[in-house]
Amino acid sequence: MKAAEIVNLLNNYLPGHSLEQAFYTSDDIFHLDRELIWKKYWLFAGVTAEIPKEGDYITYAVGHDSVIIIRGREGKVHAHFNTCRHRGSTICQDEKGHAPKLMCPYHQWVYNTDGSLFKARLMPDDFDRASYGLHPVHIRLIEGLIFISLAEEPVDFDPVVRDLAPYVKTYQVDQSKVAFKKSYTIRTNWKLIAENFRECYHCGPAHPEYCKAVVGANLRESVDDILVERRASWKSKGLVTEGVDFQTDTFHFATRYPLRDGVESYSLDGKAVAIPMGAHKDYDAGVVGLVCYPNFWMDAVGDYVWTMRITAESASQCRIDLTWLVDGKAEEGRDYNIERLTEFWKITGEQDWKLCENNFNGIESSRYQPGPYAPVELEVAKFVEWYVERLREGVEATSIVELP
Ligand code: FES
Ligand SMILES: [Fe+2]
Structure with missing residues (x-):
């Protein structure tokens, strides 16, 4: 692909729409993704x-x-x-x-x-x-999460540390126990995973188990009342509740949202799957959801932390590494068992991998064209906007990256 074609594709980008096919499938654009994002930003x-x-x-x-x-x-x-x-x-x-x-x-x-x-x-x-x-x-x-940057001069990471640390602190990750790890290789572009994990438009039909645990995930219920109530309770326990919004000049996001009444954890039966983790005394912590682009996602409940590390291996292949952490004092068999601890995210994750692979297959079609995001996909639109900006910056400063 010629540099002029890439500039043209960037000029044709329609805000509020999915990207042109080449952004998901082209090896040349993948090369730019590597140079301008993966080698420049911070990786979990x-x-x-x-x-x-x-x-x-x-x-x-x-x-x-x-x-x-x-x-x-x-x-x-x-x-x-x-x-x-x-x-x-x-x-x-x-x-x-x-x-x-x-x-x-x-x-x-x-x-x-x-x-x-x-x-x-x-x-x-x-x-x-x-x-x-x-x-x-x-x-x-x-607070125990390791981020690296391959850049000689990486972008400023202080805002990420400042915003995410209060959310992570209570889990005492450094003293925690790695209970289980699982890796997947899936045929999709890394941006489709990033997009998938920023909207719940698909949750109602695709994730019955997730919707059973998270109020509002089906987009048919209001979360407002329960959120007011839960936030007061979380605050009284010293848990952070103020969300950190994703802006186009930042690359991270944090939120705490409620589980359904009576649901203690991310589990198939709604019951806790391990002893409370770190500084948590009970199971009323909601779900802490953290993101740091391009490769970090974390969801934590009162009894465990789940991290997802994405690694883009080519335009059409990603490796996903999942890690489940429990309290450092938890003993397998007594305080948790691997199957119950991991089944919720194995099921939900595997549903998502399938969606992301299907999405990629369809984008490869000769008839694919960018489609409009729904209002509930605002966060996806923001991510795509951020991505396009990073490429524009790089293409403008051609001295820092050799265009294919
Ligand atoms: S000792 Fe490492 S390459 Fe020779
Ligand atoms: Fe999903």
């Missing part, structure tokens, strides 16, 4: 509870960049590019592991957890080890 990588001890690490690969996230001295969490400073081999091959020192498998250069080069065997005496530490990756923690 995991939670600190996955790496509780010094030397514990996870790796997260986005495109050609693999990142090592490792717990170092005094609990500090570091992020490094997973490329050896000798001749570039990847250092950690696994998605999770433990290594007090990181040793490259090729010629055994050894790095400390903070990325500094500890040993480089058979190198000359005057070799300057200090200049060959692993390349650092920007990292920020939000």
Whole structure:
């Protein structure tokens, strides 16, 4: 695709409508998505509870960049590019592991957890080890949630930390327990998942289990009265209730919304599935819904946290990693069981993957054309607007990105 064609597509964008086919299917536009969004913004990588001890690490690969996230001295969490400073081999091959020192498998250069080069065997005496530490990756923690940025100069993350931290704090994620993880690979464009998870137009017909738990999800009931009542109760418990709206110049969102009367958790029978989590004393916390584009979604109820990490692998393929966290003191079999804990989001998520795959298949049709969003899809329209703006910015500043 020529640069002029991309400019043309951007000029033809009709606000309030889904995007032109190429934005979902073209490899060239996917290249722009990578350069202008995935390599520039902040990516959710995991939670600190996955790496509780010094030397514990996870790796997260986005495109050609693999990142090592490792717990170092005094609990500090570091992020490094997973490329050896000798001749570039990847250092950690696994998605999770433990290594007090990181040793490259090729010629055994050894790095400390903070990325500094500890040993480089058979190198000359005057070799300057200090200049060959692993390349650092920007990292920020939000109360135990790990975000990284591959950019040399990432966009400002302070507003995200400021707005999301009060919502996450009460779950005490750093001390929590990773109860279960599940990954999916689905045939769709990453933006269709982002769009799907910002509207409930589809919830009534597609998600009977979700609608049974969340008042108003079917768009047929008013939430106003129950919201006033629940907010007063949440406030009295010190829980944050003020939502954080998504603006076109921000890339995050936060809300707390109510479950139906008598529903304690995101579960099939409405009953709690684990002991209250972190600082929560009961099951009256509603649902905390957090988003940080392009790849982070979190829904938390009084007894568990569910995170969704999206990774765009190509224009037509995404990997989705789901993680369920419970209170750090919860014991499997006594305080929760995996099946009950995970069935709600497995069912709901799998319904969504199918919708997102169908959506992509239909967009590939030669007769697809952008369609109008309903008023209840305002948040989708805002996301698409944000996305288009990011591409426009990048295309205008062609010095920072080479157009295909
Ligand atoms: S490439 Fe890592 S030690 Fe040679
Ligand atoms: Fe959905």
